[in-house]
Amino acid sequence: MTPPSTDIARAEGATPAPGRPIRHARRHRLAWLRALPLLARHITRTMPWVTLLVGCLAGTIYLTIMAHVAGTSHTPLGQSSVRLAFLSAVAALAFVPRAWFRPVTQATPVPAWVAPVGHILLAAPVLAVTCWTQLRLMAHTIPPDPPGYAPAIYPLIAQLTGWCLLAVAAAACADRSRYADLGGAIAAPVSFAALALAWYAPVTARFLVEPPATTRGVTIAWYAIATAALALTCAVMRDHWHRYTRDRHRLSSPTAAHLLK
Amino acid sequence: MTATDGGLALGGAGAADPAGGAGGSRVTARSRALPLRMVLALAKAEAWLLVRSMLVLAGLVAGGLLIWLLLHPVQPLWWNAAWEIGAGQFAVAIAVLVAAQLAAGRADRDGMVDLYASFPATAGNRTIAHLTGLAGAVPASLLLLGAAAAVVDLRGAIGTPSSAVLAGGLLLVIAAGAAGIAIGRRFPHPMAGLIGALALFLSSTLFQGGSIWLLPWEIKHDDLSELPGPLAGYPPAGAHAAELASIAVLGGVVALLVTVNRGRARVGLATACILAVAVIGLAGAAQLRPIPTTELNHLMAEVADPASAQRCTTADQVRYCLYPGFGRDLPSLEAPVNGVLAHLPARPDQLLTIRQFVPIDFTQPALIDPTLTHGHPKRQIDQWYAQLQKAPFANAAASAIYLPVGQWPAAGAPLADAHFALALGAAEWAVHLPPTTSSRSGFQSCVAVDQAREAIAIWLAILATHPPAGQLQDGLHSPRSSHAIQATWVRNTLIPIWVYPRARYLASSGPPITAAGYMLAKGMTNLPEQKVARVLKGNWGRWVNWRTTDAQLAAALGIPTPSLRAVLRTLHPRGAGPTAPPPSNEQSPLCTT
Numbered sequence: 001m002t003p004p005s006t007d008i009a010r011a012e013g014a015t016p017a018p019g020r021p022i023r024h025a026r027r028h029r030l031a032w033l034r035a036l037p038l039l040a041r042h043i044t045r046t047m048p049w050v051t052l053l054v055g056c057l058a059g060t061i062y063l064t065i066m067a068h069v070a071g072t073s074h075t076p077l078g079q080s081s082v083r084l085a086f087l088s089a090v091a092a093l094a095f096v097p098r099a100w101f102r103p104v105t106q107a108t109p110v111p112a113w114v115a116p117v118g119h120i121l122l123a124a125p126v127l128a129v130t131c132w133t134q135l136r137l138m139a140h141t142i143p144p145d146p147p148g149y150a151p152a153i154y155p156l157i158a159q160l161t162g163w164c165l166l167a168v169a170a171a172a173c174a175d176r177s178r179y180a181d182l183g184g185a186i187a188a189p190v191s192f193a194a195l196a197l198a199w200y201a202p203v204t205a206r207f208l209v210e211p212p213a214t215t216r217g218v219t220i221a222w223y224a225i226a227t228a229a230l231a232l233t234c235a236v237m238r239d240h241w242h243r244y245t246r247d248r249h250r251l252s253s254p255t256a257a258h259l260l261k
Numbered sequence: 262m263t264a265t266d267g268g269l270a271l272g273g274a275g276a277a278d279p280a281g282g283a284g285g286s287r288v289t290a291r292s293r294a295l296p297l298r299m300v301l302a303l304a305k306a307e308a309w310l311l312v313r314s315m316l317v318l319a320g321l322v323a324g325g326l327l328i329w330l331l332l333h334p335v336q337p338l339w340w341n342a343a344w345e346i347g348a349g350q351f352a353v354a355i356a357v358l359v360a361a362q363l364a365a366g367r368a369d370r371d372g373m374v375d376l377y378a379s380f381p382a383t384a385g386n387r388t389i390a391h392l393t394g395l396a397g398a399v400p401a402s403l404l405l406l407g408a409a410a411a412v413v414d415l416r417g418a419i420g421t422p423s424s425a426v427l428a429g430g431l432l433l434v435i436a437a438g439a440a441g442i443a444i445g446r447r448f449p450h451p452m453a454g455l456i457g458a459l460a461l462f463l464s465s466t467l468f469q470g471g472s473i474w475l476l477p478w479e480i481k482h483d484d485l486s487e488l489p490g491p492l493a494g495y496p497p498a499g500a501h502a503a504e505l506a507s508i509a510v511l512g513g514v515v516a517l518l519v520t521v522n523r524g525r526a527r528v529g530l531a532t533a534c535i536l537a538v539a540v541i542g543l544a545g546a547a548q549l550r551p552i553p554t555t556e557l558n559h560l561m562a563e564v565a566d567p568a569s570a571q572r573c574t575t576a577d578q579v580r581y582c583l584y585p586g587f588g589r590d591l592p593s594l595e596a597p598v599n600g601v602l603a604h605l606p607a608r609p610d611q612l613l614t615i616r617q618f619v620p621i622d623f624t625q626p627a628l629i630d631p632t633l634t635h636g637h638p639k640r641q642i643d644q645w646y647a648q649l650q651k652a653p654f655a656n657a658a659a660s661a662i663y664l665p666v667g668q669w670p671a672a673g674a675p676l677a678d679a680h681f682a683l684a685l686g687a688a689e690w691a692v693h694l695p696p697t698t699s700s701r702s703g704f705q706s707c708v709a710v711d712q713a714r715e716a717i718a719i720w721l722a723i724l725a726t727h728p729p730a731g732q733l734q735d736g737l738h739s740p741r742s743s744h745a746i747q748a749t750w751v752r753n754t755l756i757p758i759w760v761y762p763r764a765r766y767l768a769s770s771g772p773p774i775t776a777a778g779y780m781l782a783k784g785m786t787n788l789p790e791q792k793v794a795r796v797l798k799g800n801w802g803r804w805v806n807w808r809t810t811d812a813q814l815a816a817a818l819g820i821p822t823p824s825l826r827a828v829l830r831t832l833h834p835r836g837a838g839p840t841a842p843p844p845s846n847e848q849s850p851l852c853t854t
Contacts, residue, residue, distance in 0.1 A: 051450065054456065065467060069467065081466075084466065088456060088459050182363065184455070185363055189356070189455075193323065
């Protein structure tokens with residue numbers, strides 16, 4: 001709730017009231033920042049914690065079972081197991097950026113993207129802890145003196161970061177589409193399809209999969225994807241309009257034509 | 262009038278209260294028929310939604326792509342292709358699971374419970390409609406099955422398809438849909454469907470060994486593509502179909518149990534649930550049975566002593582030995598070999614044998630699919646291993662080319678690559694280079710450094726198959742980088758190597774080809790064929806001698822000796838790493854025979 005201003009805003013076309021100070025009530029662009037402390041509680045409460053935690057825990061439990069199996073069979077877990085285990089966290093993340101009641105929130109002074117962005121920021125530490133836990137589980141199965149060099153972790157972190165931001169971008173796009181009510185149920189499969197395509201298509205695998213790509217190349221490529229996905233997310237969240245496609249044939253039907261006259 | 266008036270209606274948590282008490286004696290024929298009609302109408306609507314679901318259509322596309330990825334690099338063999346088509350159905354099944362969960366959870370999602378409760382259809386009826394509506398997933402599954410089968414058949418698949426394996430794919434889709442409905446009725450949040458799909462996807466990585474068959478959707482651990490024929494009980498297709506059908510029934514029963522709250526109905530459903538679990542257990546027990554010993558004995562005999570099973574044909578000093586059913590590959594094998602023979606001034610005395618072999622490495626138990634020998638006593642397994650030590654490739658002959666079963670491509674660019682690989686093998690035999698090197702059998706991978714016969718072999722292979730020049734030129738680069746080459750040390754000299762795609766199609770290629778040899782062969786292809794043939798025919802014995810150098814051949818042909826400097830200037834050697842040569846026992850020997 002915004003406190004009533006002592007100043008009288010000058011509406012367009014209205015005559016100023018005599019004896020009262022006239023000030024043009026041009027709201028500062030960042031005035032909504034003052035509402036953030038009040039919004040924080042709302043954002044925290046509307047955060048889909050259960051979905052996110054279930055997604056993170058499901059993958060971690062799977063990896064725990066895999067680590068147990070690996071321990072009994074004396075076969076260390078590889079990075080591919082961590083990738084597979086992290087998929088459920090990525091799926092859960094696809095449900096996070098959701099602007100509830102967008103038509104209403106768009107009418108308020110606070111931008112509609114504040115809540116989804118707040119949710120994403122709240123999800124980030126949870127995902128980081130999940131990633132750290134899963135990496136620890138993998139490391140636990142590797143013997144202290146492994147033969148040869150252990151693979152570097154930083155490309156994997158870059159890859160998982162890229163996956164997360166891809167899922168966020170897909171979710172943001174889905175939120176502005178006719179599938180907004182399903183949200184992550186659409187965004188997650190779309191993200192998985194994109195990841196599978198990037199992983200298995202020979203053209204993209206040259207840059208994103210190690211080998212044939214180098215460790216540094218994979219890292220750079222995934223961070224580049226993450227940056228692009230972040231830019232796309234920002235653009236989509238700032239977009240004010242729904243982008244529903246309309247059937248032109250339907251519009252050109254006699255009834256529609258009559259209505260449009 | 263509500264749906265619960267009828268006797269066929271199943272009471273559910275979301276059902277509206279029956280209007281008028283609903284006494285059984287007052288039920289009219291019309292009211293009795295209404296729930297069934299309602300269920301059918303709802304099922305029709307749900308089926309139509311499933312047919313046009315974007316998720317299912319995406320799953321169909323993904324399934325098609327997966328089948329193509331799995332099948333196009335290998336030879337189409339029905340005993341493998343039917344299983345891989347099932348892998349494509351797995352992608353459809355995952356999509357159907359998510360779509361069915363979304364559909365089943367629709368009523369309970371977004372606070373719509375009260376609205377749906379006000380409708381005539383009870384929750385139980387809606388669940389039955391959802392289960393019946395799974396028929397909407399069948400067209401996608403059948404379309405994928407039919408299209409994949411048609412493509413496999415058009416590519417000239419060997420063998421006959423197993424209806425039980427193909428039916429298993431369809432049952433997998435229905436079972437996944439039923440599981441999705443069960444999940445959706447209990448957990449309407451869309452995330453539950455995704456978790457269920459991920460669980461289905463990841464479950465196949467949890468089991469190892471023979472127990473992997475307990476998951477009929479397992480798509481990775483099998484050696485089917487490398488078997489010379491179908492093997493009874495591998496995979497246990499009938500038990501798989503029974504298990505999947507039972508899982509479908511179980512999913513449906515659980516979905517109804519969640520929604521139905523009438524005592525008698527729940528007892529009946531619980532009984533059905535127990536029966537379904539029992540059938541799943543029985544099917545699981547059947548799947549864990551080992552493959553019959555007689556079948557494995559037959560397979561081991563085919564692998565260890567191919568002559569007992571293969572049919573051999575000899576033509577023009579070349580002997581082709583193929584497993585039964587693979588006879589249709591013979592013309593495709595003869596074409597490149599005959600192309601080489603046609604350009605040969607003289608043929609070696611020794612017979613060239615081109616033989617199929619089973620590429621499963623039975624001599625290293627860790628590399629074998631454990632489901633093959635699962636359940637058999639260790640003594641029996643040791644006996645098989647001892648028998649397999651006599652396998653032909655384990656004792657590879659220098660004058661033989663070994664073709665892995667299931668690796669000969671059907672058509673297109675891979676077939677052209679395979680033709681070139683075989684032609685080069687035959688040409689190496691013709692110039693007295695070993696067409697097969699196997700470290701396991703004691704043949705060291707020698708290198709024909711500065712030997713004219715190497716260039717002649719490449720020239721013969723190029724003439725016989727006419728591969729694209731660009732592809733041959735790419736062999737100078739490392740497959741990892743276009744700015745690197747591969748090299749090997751021979752007698753303290755770093756020798757750049759020419760790499761080309763033949764390892765996939767032959768069990769073991771001949772000696773590594775030097776880049777200098779390839780450059781000379783390339784220069785030879787620029788000359789008139791008759792001129793080169795005349796020079797070679799004039800002194801064939803000299804040219805196939807290992808002491809005759811590239812420079813001598815180039816001088817005889819009147820072309821400059823190719824210089825690698827131009828190539829090496831833009832590239833750097835890869836693989837050799839250090840500038841100092843390794844110890845002599847780690848270097849490749851020179852081919853001197």
